[in-house]
Amino acid sequence: MTNSVALRVDDSAxxxxxxxxxxxxxxxxxxxxxxxxxAALAVAGIAALGARRDGTQRGLWCxxxxxxxxxxxxxxxxxxxxxxxxxxxxxxVTTQGYAVSLPEPxxxxxxxxxxxxxxxxxxxxxxxxxxxxxxxxxxxxxxxxVIDERAAPGGQYFKQVAKSHNVVAAERLDAQxxxxxxxxxxxxxxGVTVLREATLWGAxxxxxxxxxxxxxxxxxxxxxxxxxxxxxxxxxxVPGWTLPGYMTxxxxxxxxxxxxxxxxxxVLVAGNGPLNLQFAAELVAAGVDVVAVxxxxxxPRMRDIAWLLRAATSAPGLICDGLxxxxxxxxxxxxxxHSSAVIAAHGEVRVDACTVARIDAAGRPIEGxxxxxxxxxxxxxxxxxxxxxxxxxxxxxxxxxxxxxTLSTLVDGDGLSSVAGTYVIGDVxxxxxxxxARCQGTITGYAVARSLGQPLPASVAREQRDARRALxxxxxxxxALWHLFAAPALDLQFATTETIVCRxxxxxxADIDHALASGATTSGAVKRRTRxxxxxxxxxxxxxxxxxxxxxxADSPRDELSGLAPRAPVKPIRIGDLA
Amino acid sequence: MHSDDVVADTDALVxxxxxxxxxxxxxxxxxxxxxxxVDSGDVGAGASGANAGNLHLQLSPFSLANKNPEWIAExxxxxxxxxxxxxLWKRLEGELDCDIERRCPGGIMVAENEHQVTLLREKVAxxxxxxxxxxxxxxxxxxxxxxxxxPHVLAASYCPDEGMANALLAVVGLANGARAAGARMMLxxxxxGITPDSxxxxxxxxxxxxxxxxxxxxxGSSSAALAALAGVKLPLSHRVIQMIATEACTPFIDHLVYHxxxxxxxxxxxxxNVLIGGGWEAARDPVFGKPAVxxxxxxxxxxxxxxIVPRLAGASVIRTWAGPNIYxxxxxxxxxxxxxxxxxxxxxxxxxxxxxxxxxxxxVAEAIAQRPASYDLAPFALERFTQ
Numbered sequence: 001m002t003n004s005v006a007l008r009v010d011d012s013a014x015x016x017x018x019x020x021x022x023x024x025x026x027x028x029x030x031x032x033x034x035x036x037x038x039a040a041l042a043v044a045g046i047a048a049l050g051a052r053r054d055g056t057q058r059g060l061w062c063x064x065x066x067x068x069x070x071x072x073x074x075x076x077x078x079x080x081x082x083x084x085x086x087x088x089x090x091x092x093v094t095t096q097g098y099a100v101s102l103p104e105p106x107x108x109x110x111x112x113x114x115x116x117x118x119x120x121x122x123x124x125x126x127x128x129x130x131x132x133x134x135x136x137x138x139x140x141x142x143x144x145x146v147i148d149e150r151a152a153p154g155g156q157y158f159k160q161v162a163k164s165h166n167v168v169a170a171e172r173l174d175a176q177x178x179x180x181x182x183x184x185x186x187x188x189x190x191g192v193t194v195l196r197e198a199t200l201w202g203a204x205x206x207x208x209x210x211x212x213x214x215x216x217x218x219x220x221x222x223x224x225x226x227x228x229x230x231x232x233x234x235x236x237x238v239p240g241w242t243l244p245g246y247m248t249x250x251x252x253x254x255x256x257x258x259x260x261x262x263x264x265x266x267v268l269v270a271g272n273g274p275l276n277l278q279f280a281a282e283l284v285a286a287g288v289d290v291v292a293v294x295x296x297x298x299x300p301r302m303r304d305i306a307w308l309l310r311a312a313t314s315a316p317g318l319i320c321d322g323l324x325x326x327x328x329x330x331x332x333x334x335x336x337x338h339s340s341a342v343i344a345a346h347g348e349v350r351v352d353a354c355t356v357a358r359i360d361a362a363g364r365p366i367e368g369x370x371x372x373x374x375x376x377x378x379x380x381x382x383x384x385x386x387x388x389x390x391x392x393x394x395x396x397x398x399x400x401x402x403x404x405x406t407l408s409t410l411v412d413g414d415g416l417s418s419v420a421g422t423y424v425i426g427d428v429x430x431x432x433x434x435x436x437a438r439c440q441g442t443i444t445g446y447a448v449a450r451s452l453g454q455p456l457p458a459s460v461a462r463e464q465r466d467a468r469r470a471l472x473x474x475x476x477x478x479x480a481l482w483h484l485f486a487a488p489a490l491d492l493q494f495a496t497t498e499t500i501v502c503r504x505x506x507x508x509x510a511d512i513d514h515a516l517a518s519g520a521t522t523s524g525a526v527k528r529r530t531r532x533x534x535x536x537x538x539x540x541x542x543x544x545x546x547x548x549x550x551x552x553x554a555d556s557p558r559d560e561l562s563g564l565a566p567r568a569p570v571k572p573i574r575i576g577d578l579a
Numbered sequence: 580m581h582s583d584d585v586v587a588d589t590d591a592l593v594x595x596x597x598x599x600x601x602x603x604x605x606x607x608x609x610x611x612x613x614x615x616x617v618d619s620g621d622v623g624a625g626a627s628g629a630n631a632g633n634l635h636l637q638l639s640p641f642s643l644a645n646k647n648p649e650w651i652a653e654x655x656x657x658x659x660x661x662x663x664x665x666x667l668w669k670r671l672e673g674e675l676d677c678d679i680e681r682r683c684p685g686g687i688m689v690a691e692n693e694h695q696v697t698l699l700r701e702k703v704a705x706x707x708x709x710x711x712x713x714x715x716x717x718x719x720x721x722x723x724x725x726x727x728x729x730p731h732v733l734a735a736s737y738c739p740d741e742g743m744a745n746a747l748l749a750v751v752g753l754a755n756g757a758r759a760a761g762a763r764m765m766l767x768x769x770x771x772g773i774t775p776d777s778x779x780x781x782x783x784x785x786x787x788x789x790x791x792x793x794x795x796x797x798x799g800s801s802s803a804a805l806a807a808l809a810g811v812k813l814p815l816s817h818r819v820i821q822m823i824a825t826e827a828c829t830p831f832i833d834h835l836v837y838h839x840x841x842x843x844x845x846x847x848x849x850x851x852n853v854l855i856g857g858g859w860e861a862a863r864d865p866v867f868g869k870p871a872v873x874x875x876x877x878x879x880x881x882x883x884x885x886x887i888v889p890r891l892a893g894a895s896v897i898r899t900w901a902g903p904n905i906y907x908x909x910x911x912x913x914x915x916x917x918x919x920x921x922x923x924x925x926x927x928x929x930x931x932x933x934x935x936x937x938x939x940x941x942x943v944a945e946a947i948a949q950r951p952a953s954y955d956l957a958p959f960a961l962e963r964f965t966q
Contacts, residue, residue: 525624
């Protein structure tokens with residue numbers, strides 16, 4: 001019965017655009033013009049996108065251009081991210097192995113040093129923080145350029161429906177999309193230059209930001225730099241977590257929200273926090289069989305009422321949303337399983353089942369308290385890690401803020417970091433959600449304008465005061481929210497010796513244990529011995545796990561200099577695009 | 580713990596857990612000398628963990644360009660030393676308890692114009708006079724030998740004995756070998772003071788004092804500062820240089836590839852990645868002073884690489900890094916006892932340090948253990964600069 005669910009979602013607000021034909025490993029397929037390769041393949045039921053270093057097939061994992069696992073060869077050009085590359089008519093998509101076959105060289109265009117562009121303000125990241133800052137600065141007459149790696153601005157929260165669909169009834173879009181749509185429209189109306197599909201590959205200094213856009217090199221030397229790159233999802237390794245069909249909640253939500261494509265037909269959502277609840281409710285609304293929502297946090301108890309009330313007073317709208325998600329899941333008969341986690345995924349080429357176990361206060365699975373679920377997709381969201389590679393590369397001071405070695409960029413109330421002219425704002429600094437990020441963006445946008453000597457409009461004082469007030473309300477909400485979702489810190493509790501920790505290089509827990517036993521005491525030493533962190537994602541997923549495995553030597557400081565060095569390229573960059 | 584407490588007493592103490600220190604300790608321990616290694620960081624955390632892993636023989640006209648004929652003649656006389664170093668690498672591959680990914684498919688130095696062809700011819704003549712197996716290959720021969728090289732390349736010099744090893748694994752292999760032979764390691768212990776005492780030397784670290792009969796300074800780019808603590812001046816200069824790694828590619832570049840007149844070394848390692856270097860200038864970041872790559876060097880380095888190997892245009896760069904490099908005035912290493920300071924030894928290299936590392940370690944260990952020298956140390960004595 002479940003197989004009858006079409007993987008494309010009908011939406012009365014939208015009309016799908018034209019279909020185009022493409023091939024995948026020679027097989028003819030169709031997709032919608034303007035959707036990504038990943039979305040088109042998901043509709044075709046294809047999850048496995050190629051084998052990696054350990055020989056196992058991989059699929060969509062982060063869905064937002066960070067993990068680099070979904071790379072495919074497009075018209076002979078290797079290593080294009082399926083989650084970021086739009087399909088085009090006649091495109092030949094092929095899977096590739098760990099070692100790529102390079103195409104015959106094409107004629108070389110003349111190499112020249114890229115021209116330097118000097119906007120007054122360069123904003124990196126078109127999410128709520130970046131867009132709000134761009135808007136505020138532009139309102140004061142600042143010349144602003146915004147760059148973003150995705151095909152459309154909005155970031156993860158204001159994610160817009162892709163060009164594959166035309167909006168025919170904007171009023172029927174959900175509020176989150178509409179708010180983003182309005183903000184993007186306002187920013188563009190104010191004359192802000194928004195550069196899409198712009199990959200920042202090197203932050204060599206505030207005055208030397210290297211960006212590739214459609215194969216063309218740009219160097220930005222702005223008067224002020226604002227970095228708002230957001231966060232990416234933390235990886236919690238379990239046996240089978242590299243199986244196609246086992247993906248982050250964010251990846252699955254992008255399929256659904258941006259492309260109106262379902263990640264699967266029988267889905268289990270697991271992890272920790274409200275995003276999973278929201279997404280499970282969205283899946284249910286789209287007709288998906290959600291077999292369970294699993295959260296590592298304990299079920300809310302009476303004594304949490306105070307926190308719930310605190311959350312409700314600071315952001316009543318968000319609490320209502322939360323209650324609505326829960327109600328919808330309850331009506332659909334989706335069990336909410338607390339104090340539990342997915343501890344293994346099973347399957348040959350795609351996940352076909354997973355094991356959920358009750359966990360203790362330290363996050364360890366409790367013997368005999370597990371259950372297996374037949375599924376075709378598992379979505380996991382265990383919270384977020386900061387995308388702080390740019391502020392780290394620029395030399396911004398950071399501090400460890402959570403006992404897990406996670407770095408937080410040190411900034412003042414205006415978002416100014418320790419590096420002159422460099423502002424860092426949004427979730428990358430401290431996870432507080434899209435609303436707080438937007439407020440901070442407004443505050444910082446005006447602060448940038450002021451620092452540039454720009455005359456501020458009369459309305460600014462009030463708007464800034466409102467933003468500060470709203471920001472503190474949202475921060476209070478976040479504190480209350482995460483109290484309600486407080487869970488054991490999960491890292492390697494479910495990883496067996498054979499479980500892969502570094503997904504890119506296929507390095508197992510046993511490999512890392514061996515390196516530690518042979519004398520490695522830092523993440524760098526583990527990297528040099530095992531390759532963990534040497535891959536395309538540059539250690540974004542494994543580095544925190546390796547850090548958790550290091551001996552807790554009292555005299556090894558955990559600061560911005562520990563962990564792996566933040567080096568170019570921030571994202572892989574094709575040699576032909578550079579030189 | 581008070582740093583004046585004696586925490587260790589050893590016959591030989593080696594400062595530096597890079598390839599020079601680990602090789603010295605490896606051979607010392609195997610000669611039965613009681614040995615300890617101390618380092619401020621981890622095994623191979625400095626230049627040994629950042630270098631390209633080239634097993635290198637050919638002279639580089641590029642780095643000889645501004646040198647006078649006497650300098651070049653003296654440096655060329657070290658070619659047999661390089662050949663001995665490569666023979667030792669082969670021996671080590673069998674001895675060490677890990678795969679160091681040593682492979683010697685030969686090295687190709689390319690010429691794009693007639694001037695460069697002439698440079699290579701002169702270089703080959705000089706190398707052959709010192710016994711190196713090397714020959715000129717014309718365009719047709721080069722296409723047959725290395726079809727991945729760009730068609731506009733006119734000729735190359737080819738040395739069949741050159742190659743590569745995994746620098747990261749080699750230094751760990753030597754460290755593990757040293758441990759297995761009984762050497763001790765004290766890591767994360769920065770040396771803060773060196774004083775002579777009645778029996779030899781006393782070395783101060785935050786973890787306590789180490790007493791030793793013989794002391795070896797083999798600490799790469801920190802060597803000059805450490806030697807200064809003992810009152811010895813090492814004539815070293817420093818640069819920071821950078822490297823680039825591509826994604827893993829199916830095998831298509833067989834050789835170690837260099838250029839007659841541009842900065843380039845390029846090879847495909849066992850894992851499939853292409854490592855691109857050649858001594859491109861890097862910097863130190865202004866905040867923390869750590870080696871940092873610079874954008875112009877990345878672009879220029881890649882432009883040379885893709886001009887010579889056009890297929891690289893389709894490969895993605897996934898990593899870059901920068902590391903320290905040290906230079907001696909005459910390009911030769913400084914090895915052996917410091918005459919003015921009894922029981923003090925040094926083992927530091929010029930650039931090409933990876934190739935020479937194990938042999939330099941062996942020679943210093945032989946000098947300490949008072950064993951017959953495998954190679955005459957006289958040309959490498961520190962005193963050549965002071966006399």
